[in-house]
Amino acid sequence: MSSSAFSRLLGLRLPVVQAPMAGVATPELAAAVSNAGALGSLGIGASDVEAAEAMIARTATLTDKPFNVNVFAHEEQALDPAAEAAWLARLAPQFERFGIAAPRALRPLYPSFQGHEPLLAMLCATRPAVVSFHFGCPAPQAVRRLKEAGIVLMASATSLDEALKLEAAGMDALVAQGFEAGGHRGTFDGADADADLPLDSLLARIVGAVRVPVVAAGGLMDGADIARVLAAGAAxxxxxxxxxxxPESAAGAFYRARLSRAVPGETRMTRAISGRRARGLVTPLIEALHPFEEQAPAYPYPYDAARQLAAAAAGKGDHSLSAMWAGAQAHRARALPAADLVARLAAELAAASP
Ligand SMILES: Cc1cc2nc3c(=O)[nH]c(=O)nc-3n(C[C@H](O)[C@H](O)[C@H](O)COP(=O)(O)O)c2cc1C
Structure with missing residues (x-):
């Protein structure tokens, strides 16, 4: 599908999606982006149903344009008690630095969309224009109910196999997530299938192999980058x-400052923070834990302790331990109001288009 067909489907003036970012994307950010002619997104993967519903309701008061609501659709994995104990022991010295004891157990912070009836019912009732999935492929029954509610469905793919599975499951569009992307990698088809493909190679594999529109993600920062992926067949x-x-995002002052000072090569892909691979600015916690990433328990258990540690440190004025997810091109980020950034991207895209 051409970029104009995708934009028509969603009523966009600009073929740009502001990525869903759990904990960072706010109703104010999503609405400002949608009002400016692109597609704003909320990431509710870390929210309970009530908080998610409130975010959707607030966004709908700020824009009458379409917006996207993103959920995590991972297969829940059991926690291995031995891996849990070893991980907590490894973290104990980190907690001691802040004068607190490490937790005695890890909790699964983020319930999955899979089989989560209250979450599905809430989405069908609130009917955002788009629902997107990360970390997995929704079950046929959920796809059917969301489509009956008139919702456009998208999902992240990091390989051709995943893209084909998602298309067969009825997704209306795919998000091809390259290895450069900030935040968690959406891989779900088994870690072994992850070839770590950079965006341009992944796009070349997926575009042409599927009939649905492909949205390109990973390391795209300006209008020239957008022109490049559109020319490669992305919608x-x-x-x-x-x-x-x-300014509309929920990122804290420390995260913003780190981003504004970022230099090339400053991000790292690691599973040491959450149990799933994610790319972010290197923090002292990533430095300490990355060498042991293979020993981290399954997602999302390690995230519980990492977040408790970051909160304890932040309570003592040290914000350096919080996760600051960011893509490989973070050093090119521009701190602009969302509407100005969308206008800038549109002008740059026009200038870079043949
Ligand atoms: C802070 C942050 C949080 C993210 N959270 C989510 C999320 O909740 N759901 C999701 O599908 N993708 C999430 N992502 C990944 C994005 O969808 C997208 O793949 C990525 O931002 C693209 O790479 P870029 O950051 O270089 O633009 C997140 C990315 C960042 C930077």
């Missing part, structure tokens, strides 16, 4: 890190 570009510095 739109999804940008995450580019929007983190917007």
């Amino acid at each position: 739109a570009a999804q940008l995450g890190t580019a929007f983190v510095g917007c």
